[in-house]
Amino acid sequence: MDKFLHHISEAFSTPLTNPVLVFTIILTIILISPIILRPIKVPGIIGFILFGVLFGPHGLNWLSKIDKVTLQGNGVDAIDLFSTIGLLYIMFIAGLELDMNEFKKTKNKSLLFGLLTFIIPISIGFPVCYYFLGYELLPSILIASMFATHTLVSYPIVNSYGVSKNEAVAITIGGTILTDTAVLIILAILTGAAQGQINQQFWVTLGVSFALFLFIMFGIIPRIAKWFFQKIESEKTAHYIFVLAVVFFAAFLAEIAGLEPIIGAFVAGLALNKLIPHSSALMNRIEFIGNAIFIPFFLISVGMIVDVSVLTKGPMALIIAGTLTFVAVTGKFLAATATQLAFAYSKNQRNLIFGLSNAHAAATLAIIMVGYDKEIIDENVLNGTIVLILITCIIASMVTENASRRIVMEGHQDDEHVEHVPEHEEQVLIPIANLANMEPILDFATLIKSKKSHHPLNILSVVADNEQAERNMVNARKNLDNMAKYASGSATEVELLTTIDFNIASGIGRTARELFADCLILGWPSATSFIEKIVGEKTESILNRTDANLFMCKLDHPFLSHKSIILFVPPLAESEVGFEYWMEKMLKLGQELSIPLLYVCDLRTQAAIETLLELAQTSVPFSFANYEDWDNIYGLATFSNTDALLVFVSSRYGEVSYRDSLDGLAKRVGRYFKNQNLILIFPSRRENQHIDDYEDIQTAPIFRKISREIGNMFNKEK
Known part of the structure; x- marks a missing residue:
């Protein structure tokens, strides 16, 4: 008994040394921190730091550095290892989540804003740190450069208010790329200067190694990654491991080049x-694991370094904390005001820019931690930075929310009539036929589905009403369960539906009407029997029984293989009810895949498309x-190329843009473009505008085919 009590007291003596117990406490902190602090609106990034302070060496002293002894007897700090991974992860995700299309669209304005939001805070910060706070040259430059960074902590607020397409938001995002990159380069120079004398050899070495590093990261790594994602398409776990390997290889490569590892991680994200599409399963895995484990570890380890008692030891620590916060907020406000004057923006747009760019979080913390580790800055600056992060995140959230609300009240919300279906009500139905082809179709649905819709993707299996119906129903449920497991990889909610009907088309049509489906996504039609050829194929029957937009997909190759999307849009397609809907979906696909769109159409349709694109304010390049x-x-075929995703817009029989040449389009393009991904779109139509509802066997296709063949005979004679 005494032995047991001694063992217990030893295990719980502070600081805790048992690795299992330490990890249990850290994971408990990660679990309960958001739950406790969410009601009082404390940002998650601050919550983890505060708990790190509470349980760290300067608080309850439960957590401190623990060493896991290796076989060689060398000590490896487990918390430091995880926190280093978290630091690299933060910078990697910062590079990965940037919208490069948005940056290209407003690059000139983004360049000016990036310059202003970089120079103004540094111009104010350096003299304050050097003359007022009395720091030396290197610390003053490092602290001043920290003021130039910003993290888009309040971007979700902008998104929720529907003003994310506002130009003020676009240039702020673009400015983030420039300021973070410039500050990271300054950091590389400062760390080099702290370790030795800056001379000609230093600059030559830095220039050559930096150029070589960029060549490897942007010239070689993307090619290897593209090849890997295409060749190892089925191994989803391997994709994530590959991405992690790239991040740490880039960090190591940066270190070899004389740069900081965080620069490597940031560049890996850009490369x-x-x-990696933003709505893909791979992106979901990257964000999930980072946000669940690595990043919280890093933030808790930052809190463990903070010594709150320093703030009570004298006025200097409080003066530094207050000064840093004041300079950070003032610098960003002046940069936003200068941008407002340069581009004649409204006061609310100015506040939107200020709110988005004011929050100092990830990049700021990364830079200060490197400076603290290299002993360029002291404990006062570290503590002051934590205070700065807390205050700027709160100010950013409040200002952004207020500015977004006012912009909406002015009527400048993102144009909703780009999509005639209200985004929050969108219903997507995916009937499954061939289970082998379902994964790419589910990926496609995930990419184009509105993120505002609270409805899940509806996956349907129709079972024939015969003596085998019950057994087929059980098999159908198993197939649907497999689809649900696959969908969970990208955190996509799905609703599994099974129904019994006399034929598949009738079951799909009935379910579509019951759901009020806005969109049906089908696989490419397979070879049909002789009877189906005579009376009308399943696809045609589905078209006749539904009014919704229908996307027919042949996706044999990964989306990564595409360099562009070519859309073949027939005359009068702009007159169809579903025109705006499919246009919005293709823009969404182009944005997710970061590839340009080429519209092949006549001049009248081009004018209508240009009008819609102008209203959409899209960042996707188009021609x-x-x-x-x-x-x-x-x-x-003269417009197509092998690395393009081909999209053919058709229409149902009897609609405005219908023409005989579009009849049987799926079969013809499927044969002609055997080795390419194809999407065939049938836009939605008004209800009750067709006469085929009461016919189980469609006779209309027979007469259309006969008349076309007769026409062909006369054309040949001519």
Whole structure:
């Protein structure tokens, strides 16, 4: 008994040394911190730091550095190891989440804002640190450069108010790329200067190694990554491990080049930016694991370093904390005001820029931690920075919310009529036929589905009403469960539906009407039987029984293989009810994949598309090619290329843009473009505008086919 009590007292003596117990406490902190602090609106990043302070060496002293002894007898600090991974992860995600299309669209204005939000805070910060606070040259430059960084902590607020497409938001995002990159370069120079004398050899070495580093990261790594993602498509776990390997290789490469590892992680994010869609399963895994484990570890370890008692030992610590916060807020406000004057923005747009760019969090913390580790800055600055992060995050959230609300009240919310279906009500139905082809279709649905819709993706299996119906129903549920497991990888909510009907088309049509489905996503039609060819194929039957937008997909290759999306849009397509809907979806796909769109159409349709694109204020690059001979569908092949995703816009029989040349389009383009990904779009139509509802066997296709063949005979005679 005494032995047991002694063992217990030893295990719980502070600081705790048992690795299992230490990890249990840290994971408990990660679990309860957001739950406790959410009601009082304390940002998550601050919550972890505060708990780190509470349980760290300067608080309850439960947590401190623990060493895991290796076989060679060398000590490795477990918390430091995880926190280093977290630090690199923060910078990697910062590079990965930047919208490069948005940056390209407003690059000139973003450049000016980036310059202003970089120079103004540094111009104020350096003299304050050097003359007022009395720091030496290197610490003063480092602290001043910290003022120039910003983290888009309040971006979700902008998104929720529907003003994310406002130009003020776009240039702030672009400015983030420039300021963070510039500050990281300054950090590389300062750390080099702290370790030795800056001379000509230092600059030559830094320049050559930096150029070589950038060549490897932007010239070689993306090619290897693209090849890997295409060749190892089925191994989803391998994709995540590959990304992690790239991040740590980049961090190590940066260190070899004489730069800081966090620069390598940030550049790795920029290098892989176009290859990882924001709504993909891979992005979900990256963010989930980072936000669940690595980043909280880093933030808790930061809190463990903070010594709150320093703030009570004398006025100097409080003066430093107050000064840093004041300079940080003032610098960003003046930069936002200068941008407002330069581009004649409204007061609310100025406040929006200030709110988004005022929060100092991830990059600031990363830079200060490097400076503290290299002993460039002292404990007062570290503590002052924690105070600065807390206050600026709170100010940023309040100002952004207020500015967003006012912009909405002015009527400058993102234009909702770009999509005729209210985004929050969108219903997507995916009928499954061939389970082997479902994964890419589910990926496609995830990419184009509105993020504002609270409805899940509806996956449907229709079972024929016969003596095997019950057994088939059980098999259908198993297939649907497999789809649900796959969807969970990208955190996509799905609703599994099974129904019994006399034929598949009827079951799909009935379910679509019951759900009020806005969009159906189908696989490409397979070879049909002789009977189906005579009476009308399943696809045609589904088209006749539904009014919703229908996307038919042949996705045999990964989306990464595409360099562009080519859309073939027939004359009068702009007159269809679903025109705005499919336009919005293709723009969304282009944005997710970070690739440009080429519209092949006539001049009248081009004018309508240009009007819609102007309203959408899209960041996706687009261009046009003129084509007038729409009775010759095969002539469109001159516009296609092997690395493009081909999208053919068709229409249902009897609609405004319908023409005979579009009849049987799926079969013809499927044969002609065998080795390419294809999407065939049938826009939605008004209800009750067709006469085929009461016919189980569609006779209309027979007469259309006969008339077309007769027409072909006369054309040949001519």
